[in-house]
Amino acid sequence: MKFLAITLIVHRPDPVTGVRKSTSDRFREVLANAVRAEELGFDGFGVGERHERPFISSSPTVVLSHIAALTRRIRLFTAVTTLSLLDPVRAYEDYATLDHLSEGRLELIIGKGNGAAQRDLFHVTPEDQWDRNAESYEVFRRIWRQDKVTAETRFRPPLKDAEVWPRPYQQPIRVWHGSATSKESVDLAARYGDPLFSANVTHPIEPYAELIRHYRERWDFYGHDPARIAVGAGTAGLLVTPTSQEALKVYRPIFEANLAFQKQAGLPVVFETVEDFVERSSALIGSPRQIIEKVRRYHEQFGHTVLHLHADAGGLTDAQHRDSLELFQAEVAPVLRRDIPDPPFLWGPVREEPAHA
Template identity: 30%
Template sequence: MELGISTFGEVTPDGVAGRAVHAHQRVQELLEEVKLADEVGLDVFAFGEHHRPDFVISAPEIFMAAAAAVTKNIKLSSSVTVLSSTDPVRTFQNFATVDLISGGRAEMIAGRGSFIESFPLFGYNLDDYDELFTEKLALLLQINQQEVVNWQGKFRAPIPNRGIYPRPYQEAIPVWLGVGGTPASAIRTGKLGLPMMIAILCSSPQQFISFVELYRESAQKAGHDVNQLQLGISSQFLVAETSAQAVDAFYPSYEALMNRVGRDRGWSPMTRHQFESLRKFGPLVVGDVQLAIDKIMEQYEMFHNTRFLAQLVTGLTPHKDVLKAIELLGTKIAPVVRKETGLSKPTE
């Protein structure tokens, strides 16, 4: 199994037009995190796109390019590219450029996004939510396979037999679809035969078993080899030498995040009881090394996933604790999980 890190780059908003001190510091920390992830042998590091004051990553490809300069082996991905509100041509060019810089280590997880700020920001109508994604995904996949594109759609100017450059170092950019649990998303991803990444954050992992089955059934009906499908699971994560240390470092950040998001979505405030329930019985991977191994393996038994992304929640968590969690994931957790699953890290 591949193991890696996912982050959306939480940051304390600076609230000023200049001298974004917190943002600058968080960017430096992110580069330190991906460098360490590479050094401890993790497989992938993914940067997620948001357009909010409490997240510093709005352009994952730029972070990926910066990360390419300080790493050697680790795959570099977006943990979501909000494809609905961006231009597929420019997006492909950016990822192809990162692929050239990194020597073929770029990947993309495309999705519709769990937040909607990018739609009015870039002039798109939220009523076109699904139709935008469907059209832009089709164009992106065509560009990824064909150097010269002849295309016409509803939301973008036509492309009349134009070459799209640069081309990536790899034959094509690996494109995953990031999904949240809508059956139509599983069916679409399966029909296309694309890798699927599921974010399991607040729901019981068992609720996604039928969702994964639907993905594989749809792929099989479309003529794809189910044994070649890649499936990723992403859950929020922090490990430490003891579970008590992990909980103390993680909970303030988690509570603050859930309450910020909850205010926008009408949720009740997060309680410590809810957190402990999610940690013990739900998807949260927060504890010591053995707890993390057990949780990741439980998910593997349910889904037979080929990738696990540990989603960091770092707003109020000391950076030293984040670095320690990355170190433990790479040196203590990953070797055991790879051995148990038989899905070892590919050799060069």
């Protein structure tokens, strides 16, 4: 199993202290977390893309380029690239440049994105967002693979023998499809034989497991080799402590502050108590043994081989966050790496065209 540390670069007050860092300090924190993730042995670091408050992750290519300069080994992910909002030509130019600067360490997780405010900002509607996402991806992947592209498009000017530069470092780049609640992204991933990344954050396991089962069914429908399936999954939080009692004690004020924020913002509440959150959500909160058992339970449903964890402290002190990550890598990750297989491809630059392209 491979492990990613991911941030959406949320910029709001600390749920426990109420202190909000400056924008510059928040960005510097992200950079420091990426360097720490590489030092601790994580396999990837991801940066989200959102275009509305309380996020400041509107330019993931810029942030990932800086991280690429500070690191040497760790693979760099987007989480997610919101292709429904972007011109695929411009998106290609940015990511192909980053692909070179990172020497082929880049992987994309794409999706339509969430949030009405960012849809309004880019004049995207709920009715056309999925069509935009599919069209943008189809154009993007053709540009990545072909020196000249002709495409009749609905949502941007058509292309005729278009050349887009620079040509990429990886051929082709690996693209994961982020999936939260709908079958459209799942079907798009299966159609092209691409890996799937389940959000697995907001709800209990059942709806995510259902979508992954649908992905496998569509994968078979499109005639792909079942041995080539790769699934990743997110988590709703991370706190590893020597005992479960300590984990609950430390995490309780964080959960209660987040719960109050959800209610104040009018967001739906799924888990009313920290005990229920720890038991039924995907959050990895507890002793190393508890967390290993929980990931195994999820793996029985998902068959996933990549797991993402929160890169941010999220209410923990810096010391608590560092200790949690270190304990995860010391006592949890080695067991899961041994017991759960890696994805069915090399964890490195992609240099050959796959059969399904």
